[in-house]
Amino acid sequence: MSNTFQRTDRAASQLRNLRITRNYTCHAEGSVLVEFGATKVLCTASVEESVPGFLRGKGSGWVTAEYGMLPRATNTRMAREAAKGKQSGRTQEIQRLIGRSLRAVTDMAALGERQITLDCDVLQADGGTRCASITGACVALHDALSTLVTGGKLASHPMRELVGAVSVGIVGGQPVLDLDYAEDSACDTDMNVVMTASGGIIEVQGTAEGAPFSRAELDTLLELAAAGIGDIVKAQQSALVTR
Amino acid sequence: MSNTFQRTDRAASQLRNLRITRNYTCHAEGSVLVEFGATKVLCTASVEESVPGFLRGKGSGWVTAEYGMLPRATNTRMAREAAKGKQSGRTQEIQRLIGRSLRAVTDMAALGERQITLDCDVLQADGGTRCASITGACVALHDALSTLVTGGKLASHPMRELVGAVSVGIVGGQPVLDLDYAEDSACDTDMNVVMTASGGIIEVQGTAEGAPFSRAELDTLLELAAAGIGDIVKAQQSALVTR
């Protein structure tokens, strides 16, 4: 893919086809399959009635995340991390990002001394798996928290607002939203943005893959991301109103 | 569940609802979602154009398997093996069984110096995951081998015949086929049987969970398994003729 790369199947500012399927599996308190085009991630939220040691007795809850990829989620089979005996730096970086993003919209005091673990497992990868994970985990977390409310364990729902995430980048000189794997491999600048429904910024991670980028380019990408996340939050809201 | 357990939703000799969905994900040469009732396993087959060191230069291929469970495939969340840094003894036992079962029906000389890796990942567990894995991996392997034949890399298809697997057990004094999780937890004797389409036995693994079992009970369970595997092979054949 050269500098003359042109996205032809959708507008530069358009998301891929986004689908959010709730209750995808039956055991977890929240279970969501999220699809951004061909990227498919299963996000589950599991409630545990205890917190990690550093929080015990403080009346506060915790939200944490783990991330994984099935070995053949990718075009070439990747070695299974359980077989290698350790998680890669990339995996750890992503699961820390997911955890931070969801903690930022959760009222830990309202949650009380319990922990929610978000498992994001990529069934099929085509770029943007970390953003899809945050987007899907938000809905799974919302569902799991709702079971606590309807079960009478919580007086009010501890999620302050929804959170979505999207990648933006400059590909062939053009700023584009929601890159697929081919675009991601070709891009000069790659940025992941996490924002709330009300437009607050939670994370901005921009990286120059090749040449450094200018402040003007950064500004353009942030605009693009803000609009895209608006669309993502609408899709989350729409999924959540469905019975 | 007491000794007076009675299966009421299906006959003692009846399989759960069995569904085999081919091409479930897009990257692998073979990709099958197999469902035995609420048990759902994603089985992919990946072709690699080389063999492990001990086979190099011998003109023979290899088939191997890996097995995993998503952390919330089960009723209570299980720790992620990649995070713990090692695979459990149970995981290793199962993946060795899957590999042996599929190697038993594959002509390694006909396959040539290439390796097929079968990844069996449990998305949702309700008993019988190892048997479901073998059943689904057989179809995924068949598909992957077919791509080699249609791609002109192999003159003939190296799978000699289909192979299926099922669990049988004595629950509440009654021999039953294809146990779900509740039945498995209640059973006195548990046996997994792997057989070929033509009725040859590949593996028999019977374990007394409580009291030892008699030779007569063993014979009854083997009959039950043989009939059940006949039905499983029919379902595999039916899935494979679909375009």
Next chain:
Amino acid sequence: MSNTFQRTDRAASQLRNLRITRNYTCHAEGSVLVEFGATKVLCTASVEESVPGFLRGKGSGWVTAEYGMLPRATNTRMAREAAKGKQSGRTQEIQRLIGRSLRAVTDMAALGERQITLDCDVLQADGGTRCASITGACVALHDALSTLVTGGKLASHPMRELVGAVSVGIVGGQPVLDLDYAEDSACDTDMNVVMTASGGIIEVQGTAEGAPFSRAELDTLLELAAAGIGDIVKAQQSALVTR
């Protein structure tokens, strides 16, 4: 070794020379060297006055097993598992089998809240090490439990009956009992059977190494194993009456 393999040094239904030496080492509550021909396994039983976490406070005991091979127990030196930093799948599979087999004949409530660990270490290997381990561990466990009875810690002996194990297989078309390493390498079908003194079946693990086996062959092998285990239990009883 070809299809025309013929066992010449003993009858097809005859065990190798079986020796059971109690009190082989001095520290363990039970310590047995068991020899099936050239296979030599040191089995010790260690009593610990506590149980694993999942059993605490339930008034029930536990029996568990670990298995190892000295690096030069085999013809070619095998890498030491402690140096590699992990136990192989084979090791874990065997130690799980040993533990299950001995738990099946032990009354856990009678044992009370204590754990017995059975260590089976192969000093010299010539086939059948897992069956020899079960056979020897049974005697070591019996001795360790006896020390609890004679020490006044237990009112009655918690072992319900003795348990023995043997391998059977089809070598060169002929069903044979108690395979040595050369026979094991040549066999088409390999089965390990664990049975109690009274003839109850605890485990049956049959594997087709090459061609699948028929139900008739399975029946023949089970007969052969049952007779062999009868002889093994006699040898255990004879060892246990010796002072």
Next chain:
Amino acid sequence: MSNTFQRTDRAASQLRNLRITRNYTCHAEGSVLVEFGATKVLCTASVEESVPGFLRGKGSGWVTAEYGMLPRATNTRMAREAAKGKQSGRTQEIQRLIGRSLRAVTDMAALGERQITLDCDVLQADGGTRCASITGACVALHDALSTLVTGGKLASHPMRELVGAVSVGIVGGQPVLDLDYAEDSACDTDMNVVMTASGGIIEVQGTAEGAPFSRAELDTLLELAAAGIGDIVKAQQSALVTR
């Protein structure tokens, strides 16, 4: 530290006392002690005449980084990662960031098939260790590359321009540059920025620790960082002209 936190020892837009000491140790091709106030990091650059497998034969070089903290670099002793047997997610995230930042200013083709490893070891920590590491590693890398030029192995120096990094954040409502540990613990928003001498952006990593931040706040922080990195690059240039 409350919302009314006020920095009193220096201006909000002022760096801490910055010292760059070259040739701090004698074996490495580049060896720099960098100090941002009480934060002290030893950065060494090691030349190796080969590249990782994925680059072999492609005529391109590689720059990679490792990061560590001495156990008592911090106020409370942290467990040694070598003793724990693995590097934390935080460590891996930081060393990936350092590596990316330095690769962005290095001409890999000009470097040829050799690898430079940047080791950044924190001797004393008081906030901002990852930014100090990038700043110091840049000078160490420059020195190591210079030895290749003066040694006749390279025709031209492969570093395109200098790169510096600094943290910025909002503490007690006020945007501040180059946070120390106390400020970092109190801040609402924390951002690390990596920029080149000519003002190109290489990395932006902004995280809302508490409440989300607005686009206006992000803009302010970026201005502050750009000015601070200007000062850092001057200090690097000044250190490099010294003999």
Next chain:
Amino acid sequence: MSNTFQRTDRAASQLRNLRITRNYTCHAEGSVLVEFGATKVLCTASVEESVPGFLRGKGSGWVTAEYGMLPRATNTRMAREAAKGKQSGRTQEIQRLIGRSLRAVTDMAALGERQITLDCDVLQADGGTRCASITGACVALHDALSTLVTGGKLASHPMRELVGAVSVGIVGGQPVLDLDYAEDSACDTDMNVVMTASGGIIEVQGTAEGAPFSRAELDTLLELAAAGIGDIVKAQQSALVTR
């Protein structure tokens, strides 16, 4: 055991009952059971026709050692290192000592490009296991090298002279030779000495367990050790002349 400890079963300068049994197991090129009183170590020597990477192509051989303890070799069961996933510092220290000691008496050029691995596995421990290991491994190594000479692979035997090892210590104020476990636990000063048949010193490792020791005490212990090793070498020679 108090300061008034007195050895009563043998003289202070007397070894425990020393037995060396060659060909204890059948597969290894050298296999020796060495017993110092109740301490029993199985030492095997395995020949491999290649050397570690750092010696390849240099025409020189290598001798290395590994050490292990069966879990119930000791009075209280010790966790299995293979199950824990790593060897303790003590294990590594001992196997490094055994390797160095045997390399010191082997002509590596005469050995040629092959490696001998010495496995020392403690079947029963009662103090002095590292010294027993060196003593037994020397005989096993001698046997393994002899198979190379008699097999025509070596023109001359590469072992320059025999090597023995013994512990000495000050117990209850009295210098004693060859401490058993009870003495070792009670001693103030503990020293392991490795010497050749001709009286050359290979290793001296003395440690003050409680109060520091004087130069005079050190001298006394060295005399005691030298005499004891004289007796050990005689026992090795005597074992080696037996057919």
Next chain:
Amino acid sequence: MSNTFQRTDRAASQLRNLRITRNYTCHAEGSVLVEFGATKVLCTASVEESVPGFLRGKGSGWVTAEYGMLPRATNTRMAREAAKGKQSGRTQEIQRLIGRSLRAVTDMAALGERQITLDCDVLQADGGTRCASITGACVALHDALSTLVTGGKLASHPMRELVGAVSVGIVGGQPVLDLDYAEDSACDTDMNVVMTASGGIIEVQGTAEGAPFSRAELDTLLELAAAGIGDIVKAQQSALVTR
């Protein structure tokens, strides 16, 4: 370096330039940079108000040590142990030696139920790092204990006397004190000696690298070490009286 090696820059019985810098870093209760010529080790002592499990409730304290090398402390970059996931046998051997040496001069009852961890990290290596570590850790431990005395937590200082360590060896036939890396690589016999200020011996570890050494050589080396440690203790005392 051949047999004709001659030390020319200092006398055979002379130490390298020895510098001890206290309070080198700011967080630890004791922090010492010790330099033996070009060997530089940062030794910190950290106080923790609890003891390991095996000492809990016994009224006794503990002193332990950890040792590490920065990857480029050496002439050729060594792989980082944290990245490899385990500490080498050499590292473990050294940290056990440091711990034993310092425990030998500390009154554990006087220390009470607290643990001091000594971290010895080599910033630059030129031979003798383990002896430098013991020498520097002694001063760091003294400082940390002094903070407990001046803080009113201890009635008296628990260090009974100072302890120093030095290497001696036979290089080119000549006994020399305090070997640098080049000498260490060339030496036939290498010995590390740990002694107290009053001349008591704590550890003697002598190893024949090539030919065995005689008792007379051992005696000469011990004399040399005793004198050298006298000089080292003077330097420690001199450093400790400085404010």
